[in-house]
Amino acid sequence: MPSWQRLGVLLLLAAMLGFILGPFLWQVITALKPTAELGQLPPLLPSRPTGQHFSTVLGTPGFLRVFLNSVVVAGGTVLLVFLLSVPAAYALAKLGLRGRNPILALLLCLSMFPPIANVAPLYLLFIRLGIRDSLLAVVLAHSVYTLPFAVWILTNFFQEIPDDLYRAARVDGCSRLGVLRHIVLPLAVPGMLSVGLLVFVFSWNEFLYALTLTASESARTLPVAISLFPGVHEIPWGEIAAAAVLATLPTVLLMFIFQRRIISGLTAGAVKG
Amino acid sequence: MDLRFENVSKRFGERLAVEIPQLTIRRGEFFTFVGPSGCGKSTTLNLIAGLEEPSSGTLQLGDRRLTHLPPHQRDVAFVFQSYALYPHRTVFGNLSFPLELAGLSRESIRERVRQAAELLGLDPLLEKYPRQLSGGERQRVAVGRAIVRQPQLFLFDEPLSNLDAPLRAQMRKELRHLHQRLGTTFIYVTHDQEEALSLSDRIAVMRKGRIQQCGLPRELYERPVNAFVASFFGSPSINLLPAALAAGPDGIAARIGELQLSLAGLDAKILEAGVVTLGIRPEHVRVSREPLPERWPAEISLVELHGGQTILELQLGGFSLTAVERAEARYREGEKVWVVIPEERVHLFDPSTGNRLGADSPGPTS
Known part of the structure; x- marks a missing residue:
């Protein structure tokens, strides 16, 4: 590649990186700026970085509680979704289920509904069940929303496992569930990680359900809590930014940990072999 | 223990995949199902393994009824065409898997895996993963995973067809040796007639879900029950020619194109057929440069050299013949x-049904 072309590619990459990372960096900068400089530009960078906003956020009563709520909701959603989607996807992919294609088509349709479409019915339903303003309600709502997508993706991952492996394991002594445990799950780890992370990130960031279905700090998740940050006379941009940065850290951390396996998961099956 | 089929049939929707009214595979036999693709041979193997359930009929192994037992309770081992090795397990892990599931102790697992590995020369590979192995090695591991179980039946579904020719020949020999050493029943499926003939004690030829003929390899080759079986075995395949039978002064004669072939040894009953399909294997056609009265004049239109042999295409009066010569x-x-064309080598078939004609038609003197 001639050097001017290489330069062009580099510039393009830098532009894309800036586009993607820009808002996040802005958030970080804002979180580090002293309150007095928050509304000023220049300086772009804080003249004297401060941890003041972070300590305010961490010192806010209830922040830890809300953080843990988010962990429980996202973790619980991932668990519940796996518990339901893995057997479903296995049956769809490997057990010769009747009506498999209509079911898959239906799942795909369901996963395209926007959350706003069913937030009101869910709200009424959860009031009837008496579980509004509980973590369970948020977990259920997030699971309902991500389940069709999870089943769809997992079915595709499971399908890539050759049928002969299923048959070999059956003859070698596995029951149907035994094949799932000994063969399908170990081979579908990248796919499971991808689905798990996507569900986790969705649930972690989700705002509409969490806002509608919770009323108190006991069930509130991070995105809702940040939006409701106390501000009587002014909007506390510094604290909001600091809280947002803190809220992003767990997902970034998870991505770093599972990065390599995810990449193999997202590309697996693109080419057979 | 013998494996018995009784009125077994398998349908996929409307389509009849397999129908075997009666068949016994004897204990210790190397038995092969052979036929073109889609003939139902693999489905038959799946029925034995329990990977498919028959639509009707029963399968019996000794006095144990196999039908409706799940695969893992049938005590059979399966070697797949794709080898179906577990990619996330080492060679050792692949071999030990069925034993772990059977709940064997760690020591006996290690001992059995060691024995199988020794038998198949897998020792240096035990710590490797399937993706690090060559085709032949994978094939061996697949066989190893079957033999560690010491099952009552071994099922092989085209196990050699993914290997290249020299390796295939070698593995063929190894399978035969393995069968001799183990003495267990081998049930083998292939579309390759040569493989079937060279490996098997007995062969069942299948077509459209039904067994056409079942017998010793030599029987199938020398006394095929119909034109399909006759043309399935042998390479180059048998010459099949339309012929008209008529009574002549020296007994029955067949008219092929413009030529007459005396079939004096035939029973006069065969004349009722009138028109027949006459079969003669290429290696039985005799070619020479010497003109003699009973010989037919021919011209060689094609010569194909196959090492020690040549395949000749001959043009005679109105038809062509394939012959094999040194x-x-x-x-x-x-x-x-x-x-x-030596009379005693001629096969006669009904041109409409393809069935062999004449119970005493001149078969080979065996």
């Missing part, structure tokens, strides 16, 4: 030669 004879294309 390469030393140095036949050339365009050469005029003389051809004899």
